[in-house]
Amino acid sequence: MDELSLCGKYLIGQEGLGSGKDRFLAEYECSKSFPAIESVLRGRLVAVFVVCLGGGTGEGCIRSFLQKAREVGNKAIILVATIPHSSEGAEKRKNALGLLKALEPMADALYTVDYDDSRHATLTEVFQEADRKIIGFTDSLWGMVLRRCMITFDFNDFRTFLQFPTPSKHIDFFMLTGSLDFLRKEVKDWGKKLPAKYSSADEVAMAVFSIENADWSDDKETTEAMDMVHERFLQLPPDAEVKWGIYPDETLPPHQFRLRVFTKCKR
Ligand SMILES: Nc1nc2c(ncn2[C@@H]2O[C@H](COP(=O)(O)OP(=O)(O)OP(=O)(O)O)[C@@H](O)[C@H]2O)c(=O)[nH]1
Numbered sequence: 575m576d577e578l579s580l581c582g583k584y585l586i587g588q589e590g591l592g593s594g595k596d597r598f599l600a601e602y603e604c605s606k607s608f609p610a611i612e613s614v615l616r617g618r619l620v621a622v623f624v625v626c627l628g629g630g631t632g633e634g635c636i637r638s639f640l641q642k643a644r645e646v647g648n649k650a651i652i653l654v655a656t657i658p659h660s661s662e663g664a665e666k667r668k669n670a671l672g673l674l675k676a677l678e679p680m681a682d683a684l685y686t687v688d689y690d691d692s693r694h695a696t697l698t699e700v701f702q703e704a705d706r707k708i709i710g711f712t713d714s715l716w717g718m719v720l721r722r723c724m725i726t727f728d729f730n731d732f733r734t735f736l737q738f739p740t741p742s743k744h745i746d747f748f749m750l751t752g753s754l755d756f757l758r759k760e761v762k763d764w765g766k767k768l769p770a771k772y773s774s775a776d777e778v779a780m781a782v783f784s785i786e787n788a789d790w791s792d793d794k795e796t797t798e799a800m801d802m803v804h805e806r807f808l809q810l811p812p813d814a815e816v817k818w819g820i821y822p823d824e825t826l827p828p829h830q831f832r833l834r835v836f837t838k839c840k841r
């Protein structure tokens with residue numbers, strides 16, 4: 575706990591020793607922390623909960639956290655969840671997937687990292703990759719609203735995306751950085767960058783994306799970037815909705831662009 579560089583830290587339970595996979599013990603201890611949880615959530619527009627499913631504390635507390643967020647009136651509730659690897663045990667995985675289904679109605683949007691999708695060989699690497707994905711996703715999504723923007727993407731655009739009616743609340747995400755030529759090649763058949771449940775880009779119900787560059791004053795490159803966006807991304811079926819933003823990012827080297835793409839699937 576002491577090593578975590580977070581501004582607000584709350585210990586659930588007395589000793590900080592874990593629940594020993596006892597979801598009920600964790601739930602009981604969590605109920606004692608309700609005043610602290612409420613004070614964190616009250617008055618916030620957005621609440622993002624990250625839970626690594628598979629153990630006692632996360633699985634025992636997440637339901638109460640989501641309930642509290644709804645009770646105090648957070649306007650966007652996002653659940654980010656990891657699904658344990660098969661090598662951790664089939665039962666653990668099954669329970670986690672079952673719980674995730676039960677949690678879906680309590681959130682406005684869901685992003686999952688399934689450890690079975692990782693190509694890494696060790697659990698340590700799988701966890702590190704997941705940590706990077708979780709940080710990338712949450713930073714990128716909420717960053718669409720928070721960052722200084724040249725084409726407006728505001729909180730109501732964000733809510734439209736979350737509330738866009740699709741059979742599931744899952745959001746999928748990928749990010750690419752490189753020269754315009756590189757991006758052009760990569761997004762030529764961008765449906766292939768989507769998870770397998772999308773048979774093609776035609777199954778995108780709604781897409782939100784951002785394009786970033788350090789210097790938008792180069793007229794030629796700006797025009798080329800916009801052309802790329804129009805050619806590749808605005809060619810979705812007429813029933814699909816697209817929203818996007820253009821962002822300056824001084825940390826990018828010259829002539830480098832970053833593209834972040836969020837999608838919701840028609841099925
Ligand atoms: N991304 C990421 N996932 C982790 C890490 N450590 C563990 N996990 C995953 O998180 C799941 C839950 O962790 P646990 O420690 O078992 O559970 P807990 O929620 O802390 O609850 P306890 O049973 O009280 O320890 C595990 O099954 C792993 O799949 C990590 O450092 N990073």
Ligand SMILES: [Mg+2]
Nearest residue numbers: 592593629631
């Ligand atoms: Mg633990």
